[in-house]
Amino acid sequence: MTRGPGPDPARPGGTGGAEETGEVAHSIAAGGAVPDIRPMSRPPTLRDVADSAGVHPATASRALNPETRRLVNTDTAERVIRAAASLGYRPNPIARSLKTSRSTSVGLVIPDLTNPLFPPIVRGIEDVLGPAGYNAWIVNTDNDPDRERAQIESLRFRQVEGLIVATARLEHPFLEGLAADGLPLVLVNRRTARGDIPSVTADDAAGVALAMRHLVDLGHRRIAHLAGPQDTSTGRTRASTFRQALADHNLPDEPRLRVECASWTEAAGAQGLRQLLDAGADCTAILAGNDLIALGCYDGLAERGARCPDDISIVGFNDMPYADKLNPPLTTVRIPHYAIGVEGAQLLLDRLRGPHRHTRSVLLPLTLVVRGSTAPART
Amino acid sequence: MTRGPGPDPARPGGTGGAEETGEVAHSIAAGGAVPDIRPMSRPPTLRDVADSAGVHPATASRALNPETRRLVNTDTAERVIRAAASLGYRPNPIARSLKTSRSTSVGLVIPDLTNPLFPPIVRGIEDVLGPAGYNAWIVNTDNDPDRERAQIESLRFRQVEGLIVATARLEHPFLEGLAADGLPLVLVNRRTARGDIPSVTADDAAGVALAMRHLVDLGHRRIAHLAGPQDTSTGRTRASTFRQALADHNLPDEPRLRVECASWTEAAGAQGLRQLLDAGADCTAILAGNDLIALGCYDGLAERGARCPDDISIVGFNDMPYADKLNPPLTTVRIPHYAIGVEGAQLLLDRLRGPHRHTRSVLLPLTLVVRGSTAPART
DNA sequence: CTTGCGCTCGCAATCGATTGCGTTGGAGCA
DNA sequence: TGCTCCAACGCAATCGATTGCGAGCGCAAG
Numbered sequence: 001m002t003r004g005p006g007p008d009p010a011r012p013g014g015t016g017g018a019e020e021t022g023e024v025a026h027s028i029a030a031g032g033a034v035p036d037i038r039p040m041s042r043p044p045t046l047r048d049v050a051d052s053a054g055v056h057p058a059t060a061s062r063a064l065n066p067e068t069r070r071l072v073n074t075d076t077a078e079r080v081i082r083a084a085a086s087l088g089y090r091p092n093p094i095a096r097s098l099k100t101s102r103s104t105s106v107g108l109v110i111p112d113l114t115n116p117l118f119p120p121i122v123r124g125i126e127d128v129l130g131p132a133g134y135n136a137w138i139v140n141t142d143n144d145p146d147r148e149r150a151q152i153e154s155l156r157f158r159q160v161e162g163l164i165v166a167t168a169r170l171e172h173p174f175l176e177g178l179a180a181d182g183l184p185l186v187l188v189n190r191r192t193a194r195g196d197i198p199s200v201t202a203d204d205a206a207g208v209a210l211a212m213r214h215l216v217d218l219g220h221r222r223i224a225h226l227a228g229p230q231d232t233s234t235g236r237t238r239a240s241t242f243r244q245a246l247a248d249h250n251l252p253d254e255p256r257l258r259v260e261c262a263s264w265t266e267a268a269g270a271q272g273l274r275q276l277l278d279a280g281a282d283c284t285a286i287l288a289g290n291d292l293i294a295l296g297c298y299d300g301l302a303e304r305g306a307r308c309p310d311d312i313s314i315v316g317f318n319d320m321p322y323a324d325k326l327n328p329p330l331t332t333v334r335i336p337h338y339a340i341g342v343e344g345a346q347l348l349l350d351r352l353r354g355p356h357r358h359t360r361s362v363l364l365p366l367t368l369v370v371r372g373s374t375a376p377a378r379t
Numbered sequence: 380m381t382r383g384p385g386p387d388p389a390r391p392g393g394t395g396g397a398e399e400t401g402e403v404a405h406s407i408a409a410g411g412a413v414p415d416i417r418p419m420s421r422p423p424t425l426r427d428v429a430d431s432a433g434v435h436p437a438t439a440s441r442a443l444n445p446e447t448r449r450l451v452n453t454d455t456a457e458r459v460i461r462a463a464a465s466l467g468y469r470p471n472p473i474a475r476s477l478k479t480s481r482s483t484s485v486g487l488v489i490p491d492l493t494n495p496l497f498p499p500i501v502r503g504i505e506d507v508l509g510p511a512g513y514n515a516w517i518v519n520t521d522n523d524p525d526r527e528r529a530q531i532e533s534l535r536f537r538q539v540e541g542l543i544v545a546t547a548r549l550e551h552p553f554l555e556g557l558a559a560d561g562l563p564l565v566l567v568n569r570r571t572a573r574g575d576i577p578s579v580t581a582d583d584a585a586g587v588a589l590a591m592r593h594l595v596d597l598g599h600r601r602i603a604h605l606a607g608p609q610d611t612s613t614g615r616t617r618a619s620t621f622r623q624a625l626a627d628h629n630l631p632d633e634p635r636l637r638v639e640c641a642s643w644t645e646a647a648g649a650q651g652l653r654q655l656l657d658a659g660a661d662c663t664a665i666l667a668g669n670d671l672i673a674l675g676c677y678d679g680l681a682e683r684g685a686r687c688p689d690d691i692s693i694v695g696f697n698d699m700p701y702a703d704k705l706n707p708p709l710t711t712v713r714i715p716h717y718a719i720g721v722e723g724a725q726l727l728l729d730r731l732r733g734p735h736r737h738t739r740s741v742l743l744p745l746t747l748v749v750r751g752s753t754a755p756a757r758t
Numbered sequence: 759c760t761t762g763c764g765c766t767c768g769c770a771a772t773c774g775a776t777t778g779c780g781t782t783g784g785a786g787c788a
Numbered sequence: 789t790g791c792t793c794c795a796a797c798g799c800a801a802t803c804g805a806t807t808g809c810g811a812g813c814g815c816a817a818g
Binding site: 434435436437438441450451452455474476477478479480 | 795796797798799800802803804805
């Protein structure tokens with residue numbers, strides 16, 4: 001016995017003793033002073049649990065928290081825990097957040113949820129964050145810096161503990177400022193030029209190399225690149241690696257064969273293709289900045305009465321969902337969407353738990369998926 | 380002048396400094412060595428604003444809230460507002476939620492974010508909720524009732540003010556219980572059998588009728604239906620309307636031509652098609668429960684060496700993104716995804732503002748999009 | 759039989775904003 | 789001049805949980 005008979009020596013009245021000795025049912029029957037037979041109108045609070053267990057709310061709090069449970073007697077703790085269970089007690093996360101200034105939630109900043117690239121990443125993130133006790137706020141920026149700023153501000157008001165950001169640009173002082181302020185931050189999919197923020201990206205360079213080798217192996221010599229926006233790491237890396245690959249394969253680097261699309265969209269891809277063809281580029285293959293741009297090429301080719309892969313081969317990037325069902329099925333570089341999410345969430349969790357681990361970035365391997373949009377070059 | 384010049388007449392002084400040093404000691408222990416003597420170390424609170432304006436926090440609160448501003452002198456209010464602006468004050472939503480038991484956030488319950496049907500709906504919801512000052516928590520249930528329950532519980536702990544649910548089943552006592560408890564609830568995409576919860580759905584019956592007329596007009600007489608799960612309103616309505624349409628067009632209703640798929644997925648669709656063909660159904664057209672099931676049919680047909688639309692025409696449902704780029708481009712019933720989200724959010728907002736308007740449900744019109752997966756019946 | 763120490767637990771402050779109620783000062787009226 | 793009444797604010801409680809501090813208690817050492 002760790003405790004004597006007097007469970008509550010300080011309390012003036014004998015209420016404590018009555019609660020202690022009496023059976024639970026008994027004390028209810030005897031305690032006519034408390035006619036509280038209310039039908040659970042409001043959810044039980046910590047105070048309810050404490051009363052039910054005959055302890056102070058502070059003790060109940062400590063008993064319920066594994067971190068502080070050692071500060072309370074084992075028997076008492078167990079009694080509190082049982083009381084909590086029987087009342088169906090759940091801590092109020094709002095109240096907890098107010099006191100601890102932790103929200104157990106993080107922000108998830110993406111350009112546009114309807115871009116098929118992101119849902120799998122989001123799932124990966126949530127599947128890691130959820131079991132860890134965190135939830136994610138998702139916001140869309142539509143690639144608008146102002147909107148991005150506003151959305152992130154909003155997230156900060158909500159007291160998010162960290163941010164996973166998929167909208168990084170190479171030059172992004174705003175994000176760098178946040179990171180410098182000490183806000184836990186992880187970039188996914190794209191990164192900044194300075195590279196001082198932890199990130200999870202696919203190995204774009206390796207992917208472009210794979211794609212280029214594939215095209216060269218098919219006999220293509222005049223290969224064009226419809227690049228994505230050059231203010232993003234993905235756009236820049238893929239474009240520069242494209243030129244490097246040309247050199248590696250002893251192919252000429254013609255400026256006419258390189259077009260920068262205004263955005264990572266189908267429309268921009270179609271526009272880019274028109275620009276390419278209008279410039280008189282007589283290519284036999286196109287490396288698209290991503291799958292959506294590749295889809296734009298499909299449209300653009302159809303407009304001009306050309307066919308893929310018969311007239312022009314196309315390689316995409318990302319292997320978006322249903323890329324295998326397209327017409328023609330898209331040859332593309334597969335990036336591990338889900339794994340990017342998982343790794344990103346993991347990185348953020350590490351950062352949240354151990355404040356100052358040094359910046360660690362992850363580069364994920366990718367593979368080439370050959371389908372129907374590429375064919376041997378016409379000879 | 381309403382108040383004297385003293386900005387801080389009440390505070391004994393020094394408290395700020397004491398707090399400051401305490402915090403520093405703490406953060407040092409935690410690892411972050413930040414010799415913070417800056418007044419901007421933590422975001423300004425209402426108290427800071429009040430001090431700066433020379434009023435009591437209560438007055439500042441009232442001045443800042445348009446609802447209660449009439450309780451405070453115009454000049455004073457303006458002074459407070461200016462002080463707030465110059466300090467960059469933002470109310471702490473956590474603290475506000477604790478006191479008001481409002482969270483300005485709602486829950487969004489969907490089966491799976493990677494199902495292309497949902498992102499556009501989510502965007503619609505967010506585009507309405509955001510400007511109204513609400514944010515949305517998104518959770519995935521994977522169509523698992525246990526997971527759904529757990530996720531919704533989690534949302535309730537987070538004090539969401541309402542729920543938009545896309546996972547309704549025809550019999551769904553759990554949801555009905557929530558609604559009965561008074562939790563603002565709106566169903567999107569699917570509804571319950573009892574129909575006593577506000578909902579926003581597409582006019583499935585009309586859609587099926589359109590699709591059937593299209594097939595009949597093409598000369599098809601033996602039409603099969605790969606239905607979705609019959610415990611959902613969409614699955615049931617589409618299936619029963621299918622049979623009704625057969626009757627309307629004087630076509631026989633053969634049980635062999637009706638198969639229920641286990642889920643709304645590609646895999647289930649492929650499986651359903653195998654079952655259909657194995658049963659010896661010699662149909663010339665298939666009405667699929669939704670686009671993913673239709674995609675499964677593409678796979679299934681390929682397995683059997685049959686072709687679409689040459690051998691069998693297929694009509695989908697939903698017009699998911701990129702349905703026009705598939706091989707063959709999918710003829711399908713287009714539902715207004717984005718509008719469903721918008722209407723759903725609107726309904727919830729109505730409910731949140733005016734507590735007891737009577738249940739109102741919205742049925743959205745849809746259209747048939749004819750593409751390459753349907754062709755005249757072989758004669 | 760003291761003194762002392764450590765284990766448990768209660769007290770009260772605290773997080774930041776909201777709100778019922780009481781107080782003040784001045785205008786209005788007799 | 790005296791009294792009522794109202795506008796304009798301040799005071800303090802409150803939401804629910806967390807946590808530094810201190811007070812009893814038991815037990816062991818002196």
